[in-house]
Amino acid sequence: MAARLLRAAVLGPPGSGKGTVSQRVAHSFGLQHLSSGRFLRDSLRAGSGHGAKPLARRGQETSWPFRPTVPSTPVLSGWTSAESLLPASPLPLPLFVPFGPTEVGHMARQYLEKGLLVPDHVITRLMMSELELRSDQHWLLDGFPRTIGQAEALDRVCDLDLVISLNIPFETLKDRLSRRWVHLPSGRVYNLDFNPPLVPGVDDVTGEPLVQQEDDRPDAVAARLRRYKDAAKPVIELYRRRGVLHQFSGTETNKIWPYVHNLFSSKLAPLQSKDTN
Numbered sequence: 001m002a003a004r005l006l007r008a009a010v011l012g013p014p015g016s017g018k019g020t021v022s023q024r025v026a027h028s029f030g031l032q033h034l035s036s037g038r039f040l041r042d043s044l045r046a047g048s049g050h051g052a053k054p055l056a057r058r059g060q061e062t063s064w065p066f067r068p069t070v071p072s073t074p075v076l077s078g079w080t081s082a083e084s085l086l087p088a089s090p091l092p093l094p095l096f097v098p099f100g101p102t103e104v105g106h107m108a109r110q111y112l113e114k115g116l117l118v119p120d121h122v123i124t125r126l127m128m129s130e131l132e133l134r135s136d137q138h139w140l141l142d143g144f145p146r147t148i149g150q151a152e153a154l155d156r157v158c159d160l161d162l163v164i165s166l167n168i169p170f171e172t173l174k175d176r177l178s179r180r181w182v183h184l185p186s187g188r189v190y191n192l193d194f195n196p197p198l199v200p201g202v203d204d205v206t207g208e209p210l211v212q213q214e215d216d217r218p219d220a221v222a223a224r225l226r227r228y229k230d231a232a233k234p235v236i237e238l239y240r241r242r243g244v245l246h247q248f249s250g251t252e253t254n255k256i257w258p259y260v261h262n263l264f265s266s267k268l269a270p271l272q273s274k275d276t277n
């Protein structure tokens with residue numbers, strides 16, 4: 001019997017540790033780490049409409065191209081066959097506006113620069129393209145879905161098996177973000193306490209300067225957190241009702257991590273112990 005592919009997501013406010021936890025999960029379990037923020041930044045940088053190839057024109061319908069295959073990582077018992085992931089009959093593709101090659105980057109830039117959520121139709125379009133490329137792998141979404149509209153779009157292509165919600169106190173988030181420095185070309189993130197660069201103010205890999213982003217200022221952070229809460233509440237409720245939500249509260253990622261590792265271990269055989277991160 002073919003094994004099923006794991007579909008997971010990490011939700012949480014800005015600075016809650018989504019990226020840090022996702023990187024550890026990806027490293028420990030061999031999942032693809034798919035960060036919506038990272039894809040957006042890539043599309044801005046490349047100016048090449050990352051993931052923007054048209055899937056369908058408005059009004060066209062085609063069968064959904066997801067066809068999961070047996071994953072390379074062993075899956076533990078309690079999982080059903082890959083066939084169970086396939087729709088009983090071909091699903092119509094979500095109808096996306098056919099963006100041109102550079103449009104995702106152009107449309108997202110103004111929102112990213114202000115720390116605002118990118119409109120659902122832009123981010124959904126981008127993420128669906130990326131998911132399509134990885135239909136035969138286990139994956140973990142980082143920062144998507146963030147609104148109920150995005151969750152509904154994701155529902156049209158798959159069911160999430162595991163959703164982690166990071167519940168971190170506001171003061172902790174404010175402190176973390178105000179001590180965060182970024183290497184813009186790569187998206188590498190440093191924190192002056194948690195993972196400082198080897199040389200202050202300089203990226204470890206390239207030696208290029210690090211910057212502090214406008215939306216990491218304390219007043220901007222407060223507004224971002226409020227917006228997050230409003231948009232995320234119905235998403236969290238949706239996954240809670242479905243019985244796939246696992247909420248973790250705390251102020252330190254290192255303390256939350258062993259629980260997250262245990263949770264994923266109940267679904268996938270680890271490649272690395274939790275202590276190797």
Ligand code: G5P
Pocket residue numbers: 012013014015016017018019020021036037038040111112115116117118119123142143144145146147150176177179180181189190191193194195251252253254
């Ligand atoms: P992103 O890129 O998803 P945010 O703002 O949601 O960005 P961010 O900033 O990436 O979230 P995170 O991934 O939750 O935070 O957290 P992280 O980077 O792992 O940790 C934050 C900092 O704290 C780091 O410096 C880390 O080292 C440190 N840290 C972690 N754990 C600890 C700890 O235990 N102790 C300490 N001291 N430090 C720690 O999205 C960017 C933008 O893209 C758009 C939006 O405009 C968004 O603002 N976007 C979307 N728009 C609409 N819909 C979507 N689905 C979108 N996705 C992205």
Ligand code: MG
Pocket residue numbers: 018019020035037
């Ligand atoms: Mg992140």
